[in-house]
Amino acid sequence: MTEPLFRDDAYTREAPGRVTALTDRGGVVLDASLFYPTGGGQPGDSGVLRWAGGEMAVATCVKGDADEIVLVPAAGAALPPVGTAVEQVLDWDRRHRLMRMHTALHLLSVVLPFAVTGGAVGEEKGRLDFAMEQPPEDKAALEAALNALIARDLGVTVDWITDDELAANPGLVKTMSVQPPKGAGRVRLIRIGTEDDQVDLQPCGGTHVARTGEIGPVRLGKVEKKGKLNRRVNIHLVEA
Numbered sequence: 001m002t003e004p005l006f007r008d009d010a011y012t013r014e015a016p017g018r019v020t021a022l023t024d025r026g027g028v029v030l031d032a033s034l035f036y037p038t039g040g041g042q043p044g045d046s047g048v049l050r051w052a053g054g055e056m057a058v059a060t061c062v063k064g065d066a067d068e069i070v071l072v073p074a075a076g077a078a079l080p081p082v083g084t085a086v087e088q089v090l091d092w093d094r095r096h097r098l099m100r101m102h103t104a105l106h107l108l109s110v111v112l113p114f115a116v117t118g119g120a121v122g123e124e125k126g127r128l129d130f131a132m133e134q135p136p137e138d139k140a141a142l143e144a145a146l147n148a149l150i151a152r153d154l155g156v157t158v159d160w161i162t163d164d165e166l167a168a169n170p171g172l173v174k175t176m177s178v179q180p181p182k183g184a185g186r187v188r189l190i191r192i193g194t195e196d197d198q199v200d201l202q203p204c205g206g207t208h209v210a211r212t213g214e215i216g217p218v219r220l221g222k223v224e225k226k227g228k229l230n231r232r233v234n235i236h237l238v239e240a
Contacts, residue, residue, distance in 0.1 A: 002069040003032035010099060010207040013092045019084045027070035028079055034088040035061035037069045042102055042121040042206045047090040051080050094123060100215045101126040103208040110200050111145045117230055125236050132231040135223045143220040153213030154199055159189040
């Protein structure tokens with residue numbers, strides 16, 4: 001099992017680790033990972049591993065067997081031997097853009113209260129697919145509503161509920177295409193706003209900013225038709 005350090009603090013940029021395994025496909029498994037693995041529409045983190053006498057560029061990060069997190073090296077990179085103590089250095093600028101976009105997409109699902117059928121988090125552009133037969137009537141008003149939520153500088157916090165509590169509250173799950181991980185006994189929730197003034201609450205394992213104001217202004221992009229009952233809504237960070 002790899003301890004997911006990113007889950008406790010998405011703002012940590014460097015952390016120690018120890019190599020516990022090398023996969024048969026050339027990946028590196030650590031005892032604790034600063035790097036977020038690809039999942040839930042969010043791409044895996046990149047960065048660098050450093051150790052005494054060596055360095056490895058991390059191209060991306062993926063989920064491995066069981067609860068392992070696998071760091072994928074850049075082509076031709078030397079791998080640290082099993083047992084090596086390493087220093088993990090995150091590509092922070094990239095991670096932070098992904099955090100901003102992921103949180104903005106949560107807010108997009110607030111201003112467009114339809115079931116989400118898919119999504120993708122990008123560094124400059126992200127999108128959600130909605131079970132929505134007709135496109136938004138007023139794109140300018142939608143963009144203004146989204147930016148107004150961002151400008152409220154709402155707190156973004158983590159909570160946990162049990163699998164049974166989630167089963168009893170199916171309305172928490174907005175995504176039809178990606179279901180929250182179950183079976184571990186508890187599910188991670190992301191809350192935007194306070195319990196008394198809550199804007200959004202949904203299961204999510206990704207990384208997010210601490211306050212919505214950190215997202216900065218966004219621009220609404222294309223609204224594309226993806227099937228009879230699906231619309232893809234794209235958004236862009238104004239300052240990527």
